[in-house]
Amino acid sequence: MLENIALIxxxxxxxxxxxxxxxxxxxxxxxxxxxxGLLRLxxxxxxxxxxxxxxxxxxxxxxxxxxxxxxxxxxxLKSIQTILENMQLLNNNKEITIFDIITNEIxxxxxxxxxxx
Amino acid sequence: MILRFxxxxxxxxxxxxxxxxxxxKFTAICLIHMVQPLSYNPAMRMVLTxxxxxxxxxxxxxxxxxxxxxxxVIIGVVIVLATEYNLxxxxxxxxxxxxxxxxxxxxxxxxxxxxxxxxxxxxxxxxKVNKELNxxxxxxxxxxxxxxxxxxxxxxxxxxxxxILFALIMLSSGYVFTLFYMDxxxxxxxxxxxxxxxxxxxxxxxxKGVSFGFVxxxxxxxxxxxxxxxxxxxxxxxxxGMVKLFxxxxxxxxxxxxxxxx
Numbered sequence: 001m002l003e004n005i006a007l008i009x010x011x012x013x014x015x016x017x018x019x020x021x022x023x024x025x026x027x028x029x030x031x032x033x034x035x036x037g038l039l040r041l042x043x044x045x046x047x048x049x050x051x052x053x054x055x056x057x058x059x060x061x062x063x064x065x066x067x068x069x070x071x072x073x074x075x076x077l078k079s080i081q082t083i084l085e086n087m088q089l090l091n092n093n094k095e096i097t098i099f100d101i102i103t104n105e106i107x108x109x110x111x112x113x114x115x116x117x
Numbered sequence: 118m119i120l121r122f123x124x125x126x127x128x129x130x131x132x133x134x135x136x137x138x139x140x141x142k143f144t145a146i147c148l149i150h151m152v153q154p155l156s157y158n159p160a161m162r163m164v165l166t167x168x169x170x171x172x173x174x175x176x177x178x179x180x181x182x183x184x185x186x187x188x189x190v191i192i193g194v195v196i197v198l199a200t201e202y203n204l205x206x207x208x209x210x211x212x213x214x215x216x217x218x219x220x221x222x223x224x225x226x227x228x229x230x231x232x233x234x235x236x237x238x239x240x241x242x243x244x245k246v247n248k249e250l251n252x253x254x255x256x257x258x259x260x261x262x263x264x265x266x267x268x269x270x271x272x273x274x275x276x277x278x279x280x281i282l283f284a285l286i287m288l289s290s291g292y293v294f295t296l297f298y299m300d301x302x303x304x305x306x307x308x309x310x311x312x313x314x315x316x317x318x319x320x321x322x323x324x325k326g327v328s329f330g331f332v333x334x335x336x337x338x339x340x341x342x343x344x345x346x347x348x349x350x351x352x353x354x355x356x357x358g359m360v361k362l363f364x365x366x367x368x369x370x371x372x373x374x375x376x377x378x379x
Contacts, residue, residue, distance in 0.1 A: 003163075010160035011258050017159050060256060 008059040168271035188287030209313030221284040226329035238358040241341025272334030277326030336362040
């Protein structure tokens with residue numbers, strides 16, 4: 001997973017591998033997922049994969065990140081609150097937007113996020 | 118009836134020509150990327166190192182064993198035949214031509230095609246079907262620099278270096294055979310080979326290694342890229358890729374023989 005995340009900085013900013021992987025490990029440690037750093041894709045849970053995808057997106061130069069229907073990406077997700085909290089821990093300055101369908105509205109009740117219908 | 122036949126021939130011709138054009142275009146793009154220093158970013162260099170390890174280093178124990186077994190048997194046959202036809206005085210040049218110019222690069226290319234060519238074809242096809250290639254494109258990661266170039270360069274380096282290793286092992290195992298069959302000492306055998314070897318033989322070995330290495334990786338990559346978007350298309354892609362690869366290897370071998378005979 002570390003290689004997967006570090007790749008973006010290595011290619012776009014020509015960052016040395018050791019530095020890019022240390023940065024990736026730092027991001028994983030922020031949400032207590034440092035153990036998955038050396039795992040392969042098949043060894044990770046859908047939640048782990050979701051966070052790896054999110055961190056990878058945070059590594060890119062794009063300032064806007066769009067997440068589509070997170071409840072389809074993570075099958076065992078009950079509430080979006082944990083993800084929102086972890087996003088706050090990870091995110092520095094990027095605009096993250098979640099697009100979801102109206103039937104998933106119940107999962108967002110009481111969350112610290114703006115809901116636009 | 119005739120019109121339909123002509124239309125069919127025309128359609129197939131256009132399809133074949135456009136496929137050839139696409140393949141040539143892909144080859145040219147890969148070659149252009151190969152000479153651009155910007156292609157060699159840290160991620161690419163890491164993939165290249167791993168590919169060389171998987172292609173060339175991982176196979177060494179099996180390769181040495183096969184080189185020794187095949188080498189001693191085949192070189193034995195060559196020596197026996199040369200003796201039968203009273204060609205003892207030309208045995209050095211026969212061994213050098215057979216081992217260095219022909220057998221080593223060809224056998225290495227076949228072995229690497231079977232081992233790494235199939236693996237790379239499957240890998241690229243699976244990535245295509247799983248939309249991983251699209252993800253890399255979304256992140257503006259150049260597929261040629263990150264995925265294809267390291268594999269092509271590793272193919273060139275691996276096949277060339279393994280061909281040299283194969284030739285050395287085969288020539289060494291040839292000594293074992295000459296020792297028992299012809300009662301020839303090491304010094305005489307060494308002189309026999311040194312007298313027979315020419316710069317041209319080494320150039321042929323290197324050129325064939327580079328050509329075989331290039332096609333052994335390029336064709337499976339291209340075939341994997343052309344996979345249709347379903348899992349059932351993966352074995353078809355590997356099958357087609359391998360057939361094209363073997364045709365290309367035999368084609369290079371024939372061209373090389375024709376050029377040498379000029």
